[in-house]
Amino acid sequence: xxxxxxxxxxxxxxxxLLGCAATGESLVIDPSRDVAQYVETAKREGLRVTHVTETxxxxxxxxxxxxxxAATGAQLLLSAEGGEEWQYAYAQADxxxxxxxxxxxxxxxxxxxxxxxxxxxPEHLCFVVTDTAxxxxxxxxxxxDFVFVGAVxxxxxxxxxxxQSGTMEKGARQLFASLRRFAAALPDWVQLWPGHGAxxxxxxxxGAVPSTTLGYEKLFNRGLAETDEEAFVADxxxxxxxxxxxxxxxxxxxxxxxxxMGALPRPPRRADAExxxxxxxxxxxxxxxxxxxxxxxxxxxxxxxxxxxxxxTWAGSVLPYDADxxxxxxxxxxxxxxxxxxxxxxxxxxxxxxxxxxASALDAAIGAQGSAGQIPDVQPDELEAVLAGxxxxxxxxxSSEFTAGHLAGATNLPLGxxxxxxxxxxxxxxxxxxxxxxxxxxxxxxxxxxxxFTDLRHLAGDYSGWAQSGRPVEKGxxxxx
Numbered sequence: 001x002x003x004x005x006x007x008x009x010x011x012x013x014x015x016x017l018l019g020c021a022a023t024g025e026s027l028v029i030d031p032s033r034d035v036a037q038y039v040e041t042a043k044r045e046g047l048r049v050t051h052v053t054e055t056x057x058x059x060x061x062x063x064x065x066x067x068x069x070a071a072t073g074a075q076l077l078l079s080a081e082g083g084e085e086w087q088y089a090y091a092q093a094d095x096x097x098x099x100x101x102x103x104x105x106x107x108x109x110x111x112x113x114x115x116x117x118x119x120x121x122p123e124h125l126c127f128v129v130t131d132t133a134x135x136x137x138x139x140x141x142x143x144x145d146f147v148f149v150g151a152v153x154x155x156x157x158x159x160x161x162x163x164q165s166g167t168m169e170k171g172a173r174q175l176f177a178s179l180r181r182f183a184a185a186l187p188d189w190v191q192l193w194p195g196h197g198a199x200x201x202x203x204x205x206x207g208a209v210p211s212t213t214l215g216y217e218k219l220f221n222r223g224l225a226e227t228d229e230e231a232f233v234a235d236x237x238x239x240x241x242x243x244x245x246x247x248x249x250x251x252x253x254x255x256x257x258x259x260x261m262g263a264l265p266r267p268p269r270r271a272d273a274e275x276x277x278x279x280x281x282x283x284x285x286x287x288x289x290x291x292x293x294x295x296x297x298x299x300x301x302x303x304x305x306x307x308x309x310x311x312x313t314w315a316g317s318v319l320p321y322d323a324d325x326x327x328x329x330x331x332x333x334x335x336x337x338x339x340x341x342x343x344x345x346x347x348x349x350x351x352x353x354x355x356x357x358x359a360s361a362l363d364a365a366i367g368a369q370g371s372a373g374q375i376p377d378v379q380p381d382e383l384e385a386v387l388a389g390x391x392x393x394x395x396x397x398x399s400s401e402f403t404a405g406h407l408a409g410a411t412n413l414p415l416g417x418x419x420x421x422x423x424x425x426x427x428x429x430x431x432x433x434x435x436x437x438x439x440x441x442x443x444x445x446x447x448x449x450x451x452x453f454t455d456l457r458h459l460a461g462d463y464s465g466w467a468q469s470g471r472p473v474e475k476g477x478x479x480x481x
Contacts, residue, residue, distance in 0.1 A: 001110050001131040001139075002045055005193070005210060008032055010312045010344045011061050012199035014210070016142060019047040020108025022133065027051040027107045028074075029127060029142045030195050031064035032347055034264060035071050051107055053077035053099070055144025055195060056124040057086065059157055059247040060202055062349045063254045066094060070260045077105065081116045082123030090257030099125060109133040117146045117182060119175025120153030120202070128186070140191035141214075148194045149207030152179065152223030154240045157202070161243035162251050172233040179224055188215030201241045201313070242398040242414040246316030246348055253349055265342045267353040269335060270326070272361035275299070276368035284325040284450075286315060288333075288341065289359060291442030295375040295458065299365045302328065302373075304446030306439065307341055314440070316348045317416050318447045324354040331359050375445055377460040378432050380469065383407075386457075391430040396444040397463065401436065405473045407466060412478035415440045422451055434459035 002019035017038055019026035026047040028038045031054070042049050049072040054065045056079065069076040078088045080098035091098060099105075101116035105127070113128040127142040145153040155171030158164040191211055198208035217224050226232040270278075279285060279301050287294050288307040298304070305315045307330055319325055329338055342353040366372045378386050387393060387409060395402055395410040402412040413421050415435070425431060431453060435441040438458070445456050459466075467473055 001133070002026070002047065004041060006032075006037055006041075007197065007210070008034075008061075008347065009309065011347060012197045012206070013061055014193070014195055014197065015064075016193060017041055017047075017049075018107060018110060018112075018129065019045060020110050020133075021046065023108035024048050025050040025108045027053065027105065027110075027112070028065075028068060030054045030058075030144060031068050033062050033064040033067055033258070033261065034343065034347065035064050035068040036264075038068060039072060048072070049074045051075050051077060051105065053105075053127070055126065055142065055146070056121045057088070057251060057254045059161060059243070059251045059254075060196075060200065061347050062250060062258045064258075066090065066258055067260050069094065079116075079123040079125050081125065082118065082121065086121065086123040086255075088257070089255055094257070113138075115141075115182070115185075117143075117178040119155050119171055119178045120145045121158065122171075122174070124153075126182070128190075138186065138190050140193055140211075141186065142193050142195075144195040145202045146178065147182070147192055147217060147221070147224070148196060148203050149192075149209045149212045149217075150221055151203045151206045152221065152236065154203050154236070156237055156240055157243055157247065160240075161247035163248070168237060169233060172236050173229065175223075175236065176229050176232045183214065183218060183224055186214055188213065188218065190214050192217065199309070201243055201247075204240050239400045241400065242416045244313050244316050244416040245419055246321075249321055249349060258349070259351075261346070261351060264339075265346055265351055265353050266339045267327070267342050267355045269338075270355040270357050270361075272357065272364050274355075275326075275328070275357050275361040275365040278326055279365060279369075283354070284319055284323060285328060286319065286325060287328045287446070289328065289330045291439055293330075294442060294446065295377075297362070297366070297372045297374060298446075299328075299362055300369055300371075300373040301450055302446065303450055304442045306330075306442070307333070307337075308439075310439070311341065312344050312348050314415065314443045315345055315350060318419060318443060319345075319350055321349060324352045325350070326354055327356040328361065329356055329358050333358075373449065375442070375456060375458050378457045379460050380466055380471065383432065383459065386430070386432060389430075391432050391457070392426055393459075394425065394431050394433045394444070395463070396433060396435050396440050399478055401463075403475065403477050405463070405467060405475055407434075407463065408472070408474050415444050418444055418447060422448070425453070427453060430455040430457060432457045432459050434462045436462055437464050438462045
């Protein structure tokens with residue numbers, strides 16, 4: 001048996017290639033849209049991609065299952081569990097084999113048993129693996145978003161991200177029952193291969209270790225260790241990270257069937273002089289330079305999304321899905337780096353990158369507009385006077401962070417939902433924006449500026465600097481605006 005894990009740092013997402021050397025067959029579990037990596041690895045190992053599946057309808061990235069099946073002719077395997085509302089709309093047209101609890105998939109000598117594990121989503125499946133050439137008992141389980149290292153999948157996404165009212169508590173109770181069944185049905189030695197690692201918004205406090213065992217998680221994972229259903233429901237629903245705004249679009253896209261791209265986008269470099277024309281035409285432009293550089297000097301109307309670990313998450317919170325967009329590169333970024341940036345955005349369905357500009361293009365565009373945009377800082381010892389003068393203090397951290405501690409008088413509008421809540425902010429008063437350490441605040445200010453807010457300022461030091469200075473903070477849930 002051959003097994004390889006693929007990990008996307010931008011998405012904190014894991015996918016897997018499982019193969020049988022004896023027959024050359026292989027199965028890919030939870031692929032991303034970057035399908036060439038699976039095909040190339042399979043070929044290098046003397047395998048063919050013959051089967052493709054996924055654990056559930058994903059909310060945090062575009063599934064590559066349809067793309068990979070189209071590229072290789074592999075059999076597409078999709079869940080038939082969860083009821084009519086959670087069926088794949090494209091399954092019949094694509095000739096998919098539908099999977100139910102207890103079904104068995106055979107990839108050469110490898111036996112994969114399907115286990116329905118609802119809770120994170122109604123249709124969620126796990127795949128229990130037995131290498132029959134060497135053993136008659138299971139070796140491990142692909143757990144998707146059901147069990148992670150140190151955590152379990154969140155059952156609130158359908159309600160909080162997709163506005164499926166009334167699903168949060170129901171999902172939590174389904175998850176509790178699924179975990180009890182899972183823990184009782186399998187031996188402690190089985191390895192668990194989860195679909196996400198630390199940094200994913202599909203759960204809280206996920207571990208960074210790539211795999212674990214059921215026995216270890218029974219001891220140290222609160223979701224598996226908790227035997228009281230009411231206590232479990234309260235704990236699993238508390239403190240979950242704010243879901244990014246693009247999660248709802250991912251759910252829709254993955255259920256209906258993602259567009260088959262054929263190849264990853266490689267946007268061309270554009271001439272410097274074109275940037276002003278692009279902005280005049282109203283196209284979204286993402287300035288991917290570091291936040292401090294954007295704050296010092298930028299082209300008015302551009303969005304700020306620094307090219308770093310959270311690039312895709314933040315871009316998914318501010319970029320539209322129905323328009324071509326452009327990128328402004330950081331200093332020193334070459335064509336390969338910008339192709340990688342476009343690839344990362346395509347992983348969450350933002351595949352309409354029409355071109356990129358070097359940082360040198362900013363001078364001509366600023367000249368065409370007459371002046372550069374700047375984000376002034378408000379020093380902590382100035383804040384009281386600024387607020388007394390009528391400014392609004394806006395905290396764009398997650399609601400759980402806000403509840404744990406916040407500045408007096410702050411309005412909490414998490415970055416992941418800011419674009420849909422802009423009407424809750426005044427346009428006739430200054431806005432002083434902050435987050436934990438400054439990165440999200442810069443993205444939020446860029447979004448606000450692009451939507452017509454004119455008097456925008458940044459709280460120097462943000463919340464972390466304020467708290468470390470010993471200044472007073474308050475605790476408690478956000479008050480509705």
